[in-house]
Amino acid sequence: MTFSIADAEQELQKRSATLNPRWYPRYHLAARAGWMNDPNGLVWFDGWYHAFYQHHPYSTQWGPMHWGHARSKDLVHWEHLPVALAPEGPEDKDGCFSGSAVVDGDTLALIYTGHKFHGDPGNDDNLYQVQCLATSRDGIHFERQGQIIDTPAGLHHFRDPKVWREGDTWYLIVGSRVGDTGQVRLYSSADLRQWQEEGILGEAQEGMGYMWECPDFFMLNGKRILMFSPQGLAAEGYRHRNLFQSGYMIGDWLPGQPFVAQSEFIELDHGHDFYAPQSFLTPDGRRIVIGWLDMWESPMPEQQDGWAGMLSLPREIRLGADNRLQMVPAEEVATLRGSYYPLLAQQLHNQRSHIVDEAEAIELELVWSMKNATAESYGLALGDGLRIAVDTQAQRLTLERRYPQFALEGTRSVALPAGDRLSLRIFIDRSSVEVFVNDGEACLSSRIYPLEGQRELTLFASNGRATLHSGGYWPLDK
Ligand code: FRU
Numbered sequence: 001m002t003f004s005i006a007d008a009e010q011e012l013q014k015r016s017a018t019l020n021p022r023w024y025p026r027y028h029l030a031a032r033a034g035w036m037n038d039p040n041g042l043v044w045f046d047g048w049y050h051a052f053y054q055h056h057p058y059s060t061q062w063g064p065m066h067w068g069h070a071r072s073k074d075l076v077h078w079e080h081l082p083v084a085l086a087p088e089g090p091e092d093k094d095g096c097f098s099g100s101a102v103v104d105g106d107t108l109a110l111i112y113t114g115h116k117f118h119g120d121p122g123n124d125d126n127l128y129q130v131q132c133l134a135t136s137r138d139g140i141h142f143e144r145q146g147q148i149i150d151t152p153a154g155l156h157h158f159r160d161p162k163v164w165r166e167g168d169t170w171y172l173i174v175g176s177r178v179g180d181t182g183q184v185r186l187y188s189s190a191d192l193r194q195w196q197e198e199g200i201l202g203e204a205q206e207g208m209g210y211m212w213e214c215p216d217f218f219m220l221n222g223k224r225i226l227m228f229s230p231q232g233l234a235a236e237g238y239r240h241r242n243l244f245q246s247g248y249m250i251g252d253w254l255p256g257q258p259f260v261a262q263s264e265f266i267e268l269d270h271g272h273d274f275y276a277p278q279s280f281l282t283p284d285g286r287r288i289v290i291g292w293l294d295m296w297e298s299p300m301p302e303q304q305d306g307w308a309g310m311l312s313l314p315r316e317i318r319l320g321a322d323n324r325l326q327m328v329p330a331e332e333v334a335t336l337r338g339s340y341y342p343l344l345a346q347q348l349h350n351q352r353s354h355i356v357d358e359a360e361a362i363e364l365e366l367v368w369s370m371k372n373a374t375a376e377s378y379g380l381a382l383g384d385g386l387r388i389a390v391d392t393q394a395q396r397l398t399l400e401r402r403y404p405q406f407a408l409e410g411t412r413s414v415a416l417p418a419g420d421r422l423s424l425r426i427f428i429d430r431s432s433v434e435v436f437v438n439d440g441e442a443c444l445s446s447r448i449y450p451l452e453g454q455r456e457l458t459l460f461a462s463n464g465r466a467t468l469h470s471g472g473y474w475p476l477d478k
Contacts, residue, residue, distance in 0.1 A: 001064075003086040008057040008066055012083070015057070020305035023431035023449060026361035027336050027476050028293070029078045029311045031055055031068050036309035038160075038214060038276035039290045040067060041084075041101035044283055045108045045139050049075055051290065052084055052110070053311065054098060060303040065095035067112065071139070074332045075288070075314040084134075084142050085112065091132055091147045092116065098160040098214055099131075100278065102170070102192075109192055110134045110142060111172065113159040127156040131174060133192060149174070149187060149195050158185075160214045162278070163192070166255060173201055175212045175228065182212035182230055188255075201259050202226050202249070208265060209233050214246075214276045217253075220287060220319040224253040227289075229276050230265070238396075238413060239267065242295050246275050250323055263323060270414045271399055271435070271445035273298065274312060288314045288330055293432055293445055301406040301449045302431060312445055313427060313434055326440030329425065337363065337474035346468050348378065348461035355380075355457040355473065359428050362457070366471040368422040378466030380426065383454030388426060388435055388444075390416065390466075397422065399435060399444045406449050414442040421469070427476075428457075 015033035030036060034057045041052035048071040055068030067085035070078040085096040092114030099112030112132055119126040131149035134142040149172075151158050157177035164171055172187040172195060186198040204212065209230030216227040229246040247268045251261040268277060269291065277291035291312045294300065300308045314330040343366075346353065356362070359382060366380060370390065379389030387400045396413040403409065416422065417438045425436040428448075435444045459468060 003064060003066070003088050005083050005086045008083040008086055011057045015306055019307055022452070023302045023305060024307060025310050025429045025432065027076060028313065028429055028432060029053075029070055030309065031057075031307060032080055033306050034058060034308070035060055035062055036068060036292075036307075036311075037062065037294070038098045038292050039278050039311050040098050040112065041110050042278050042280040042288075042290060043101035043103065043108070044280065045101070045103050048073065048139065050101065050108070050139060051078065051311065052101070055083065057083065060300075060306060060308045065097055065115065067096050067110070069140075074335060075330050076332050076336055081140055085110065087115075089114070089132075089144055089146065090116070091130055094121065096132075097129065098276065100162045102163050102165065104192060106137060108136045108139050109163075110136075111148070111161045111163045111192070113161065114147060115159070124156055129156070129158045131161045131172070145193070148193055152185075157211055162214075162216045164218070169255070171198075171217075171255075173215045173217055175215045177211040180210040180232075182209040182232070184212055184215045184226065184228065198256075199258070201253075202261070204230065207234065213244075214278065216277070216279050218279055218287060220317070220325075223250050223319060223323075224259060225250055225319075225325070226259055226261070227268070227277065227279065241412060242272060242275075243297050244275060244295070246277050246291065248325060250319070266324060268325065268327065269443045269445050271412050271443070272401065272410065273447045274445045277312075279317070286316050286330070287318075289317050289327065290314050291445075294447060298447075299407050300447075301403075301408075310432065315443070318440065320440075327443045328436055328440040329427070333427075336476040338477055339474070341473050343468065343471040343473070345470055346459075347465055348375070348459060348468070349465045350375075350461060350463065352381075353459040355459065358455045359457040360430055360455060361476040362428050362473055363476055364424070364426045364428075364457075364471065364473040366424045366426065367469045368424075369420055369467040369469040370416065370422050371420045373466045374464030375461035375466040376463040378461035379459070381458050381460055382428065382433075382448070383450050383456055385450050385454060386433060386448050388424070388433070390422065392464075397437060397442075397444075399433070399446055401446055401448055403449045408447070408449065412444055412446065414444065417441055
């Protein structure tokens, strides 16, 4: 099969007309139809935020990757644009894989991985991944400039370039697999076309993964953050519970020297579904991260509905005094808020308290006072499928989803914050939930699949008392 942007557009028009919207996000970005995975090329260019993403327009399953494209003035109202890249060249004939975007003068440059097999595609020995460039003046139509970095000898998995500039020098990092060791390789360039090898920026120690996907590298408060998505980490207690992880290490780096990590690998989000995050800078200097709100090999019931995959809310990250990243919704997210409905401060004693019948797109703020709670479990429920609750015995905040008809059941959790107050900002969309704990201390994001009539929101306390100190909610809409 040969691919083109025109064919992809025709296919998407056809498919989007028959999409079942019951789980389609009201205020998150998802593909018009078909499959979506990683966010790519997040950038501010010529007055617009651009979000590209891994996209298969012809199916709700992953397949030959295209780059989908949308733009926004405010990071929350997105306008779909034509597919930006189709796998049409010899360098990317089996897929335009993940990558990034930079602004070079009046040009928007996409740097992405060309994925191709030389011979039988069933065999990784035939796999080659090369880095490619495409450029645009209008931010909508892209000219392919072809390959800029070939696969290093002996490697096969070599993908997901992230490019940034320091002074007059462009830097590029690529995730790679060397034997069973994940690596991040560094390159430099004066013109985005000719690249010099600069060695290995970071490498997995024992047990830290066989492949590091989607690396990103940036500064916050004078520290360097290496963010990446390692494959091959073993689960350990409450950590690394998803098939693949995404997280970061904090350290120092100067050009020409190796990155010196000063922290272990720390997961960025503790829910079931958050992967391949990418960061970018706003014109006013905030560092924003968007991730894919899904996990590889997890059931995606929306495939029955003609689409699959969505992106997370944009999140601002900051470096906390404890040298950990804090993540809060970008301030623009508040522009989605409709009227405010306060909740009364209340004591719950073995009871449920009704909030709304049908929560489809809503933000809640709940402040619990933990110190006098005797309930074994208390928190918020959405129908019978989702609970965001304090487990008093384990001293953890849990996100529990139960959709057995879709083979999605299980719990993720984080330790409760110190002190009395547990302050939660919870964002529910038609098939997602994102929980921000104590102004960015932790975050849990998961996909949810409530059926019709299963969207009643309630507060609850089981086997004892709990105290809601204050709270309220906003219906969200565009
Ligand atoms: C991460 C990833 C990337 C790759 C892309 C392919 O989710 O596997 O490493 O470029 O997805 O779609």
